[in-house]
Amino acid sequence: xxxxxxxxxxxxxxxxxxxxxxxxxxxxxxxxxxxxxxxxxxxxxxxxxxxxxxxxxxxxxxxxxxxxxxxxxxxxxxxxxxxxxxxxxxxxxxxxxxxxxxxxxxxxxxxxxxxxxxxxxxxxxxxxxxxxxxxxxxxxxxxxxxxxxxxxxxxxxxxxxxxxxxxxxxxxxxxxxxxxxxxxxxxxxxxxxxxxxxxxxxxxxxxxxxxxxxxxxxxxxxxxxxxxxxxxxxxxxxxxxxxxxxxxxxxxxxxxxxxxxxxxxxxxxxxxxxxxxxxxxxxxxxxxxxxxxxxxxxxxxxxxxxxxxxxxxxxxxxxxxxxxxxxxxxxxx
Numbered sequence: 286x287x288x289x290x291x292x293x294x295x296x297x298x299x300x301x302x303x304x305x306x307x308x309x310x311x312x313x314x315x316x317x318x319x320x321x322x323x324x325x326x327x328x329x330x331x332x333x334x335x336x337x338x339x340x341x342x343x344x345x346x347x348x349x350x351x352x353x354x355x356x357x358x359x360x361x362x363x364x365x366x367x368x369x370x371x372x373x374x375x376x377x378x379x380x381x382x383x384x385x386x387x388x389x390x391x392x393x394x395x396x397x398x399x400x401x402x403x404x405x406x407x408x409x410x411x412x413x414x415x416x417x418x419x420x421x422x423x424x425x426x427x428x429x430x431x432x433x434x435x436x437x438x439x440x441x442x443x444x445x446x447x448x449x450x451x452x453x454x455x456x457x458x459x460x461x462x463x464x465x466x467x468x469x470x471x472x473x474x475x476x477x478x479x480x481x482x483x484x485x486x487x488x489x490x491x492x493x494x495x496x497x498x499x500x501x502x503x504x505x506x507x508x509x510x511x512x513x514x515x516x517x518x519x520x521x522x523x524x525x526x527x528x529x530x531x532x533x534x535x536x537x538x539x540x541x542x543x544x545x546x547x548x549x550x551x552x553x554x555x556x557x558x559x560x561x562x563x564x565x566x567x568x569x570x571x572x573x574x575x576x577x578x579x580x581x582x583x584x585x586x587x588x589x590x591x592x593x594x595x596x597x598x599x600x601x602x603x604x605x606x607x608x609x610x611x612x613x614x615x616x617x618x
Contacts (some may be wrong), residue, residue: 286600287347287615289607292449292510292551292574294354294603296330296333297376298477301356303369308360313454318470329578330354333380337577338387344582346575349605350611351377352391352419352449354579359396359424366395370405378413389613391419391449399433403440410444416611417446419507422453422482428489438502447506447547447610450489452482452514459485478579484512490546491523491538499545500535506610510551510574514557516542517565518579543570547610550602552576554588572607 319325325562329336333351356532358370373393381388392409394402407414418441420429429450441448455464455476464476475481486509493499493507509516520539527538536544548562550587551574562571575585594602608615 286345287604288345288573289350289604289613290341290573290575290577290582291350291508291607291611292451292549293349293351293577294330294561294579295333295351295377295380296327296353297354297373298331300369300372300376303365304356305439309356311457312356312360313460313476314356314432314455314481315469315473316524317473324578324593326578327355333377333388334383337566338384340577340582341387344575344586345470346582346585348369348387348613349577350389350391350416350607351380352451353393357421358393359421361395362397364398366397367401367405370395371408374405374409374413374415378415380390381414389549389611390415394418394420394437396420396424399437402434402437406437406440407444408508410446415446416613417441417444419451421451422485422489423456426456428492430492430498432504435501436506438498441506442502444613445504446506449508449510450486452477455481455485459555459601476596483511483514486511487516487519490514490516490542494534494538494541495527495531499541503545505545507546508549508572508610509546510549512550512553512575513562513566516546517548517558517562521563539565543567546570548574548607549574550585552580554580554584554591556592559592568594569600571602572591572610573603 353373357373358366361369370393377390381390392406394405396402406418460476464472490509492514499505524537524539531538543566547570548566549572575582607613
């Protein structure tokens, strides 16, 4: 069966070296703790070739939609950031061209140059054939509801492509308030994959609703990963507690989210969160992802076998929803 995974990552170390190390450090990047003998995912990121394809084949994954991970153009202001985003996207386009039936791409954007970001998105979609952009968390503490990103959101609507909102490291004031005074490794995990990433991405989506941004752009499409970044379990609670404070909105919060947000399974391979997402969003809004190489393709494949959805639902989860949303071209047999 065709299987599309759409939160799968790569990096370009040679291009990342263009970034001021002080900017990388200030954003909070720190080394990962790797158990001796274990595979370091950071070593797998740059490779977009035979090793990656072999892992995909072994797990039955037909196509990865690739996005840049690690320090990138969103850390660089001005023309240098614009040039870096362009170079990352060109690198990805060349990799896709070598295996067009196996890879697609989300664009990196110069998020510190909001006026330039729409132009790079248009180039990436119209010239390079990308399926949308990936935005990594906040930029200089600003979420996508900030008015300076209105042009980017309008461009995504114009191009009819979704924006994938991916987690990022917390701004320094948040790190100090919530994640300081803990052992280094534990603090790093708590502020990222252990909790912080998911809560901040949920806040990002909620801000887009509460600021009226989704009402202003009702055809804007958003993707979030990690089985909905904890939003599915909170939907009823959110509607209940906000009921007296959303007179400025056109829809209940949960309605706006269900209308405009899609979920992926990336990195969350348990049945309970999947069932919760299924009950709140429905199978038409959930798409399979692995989060390679931070999770393994084998883990993703095993998850599909454990949850064992009915054949029609399995097809939606593994490829039909993604093919429709991203307008992926399926090679005829």
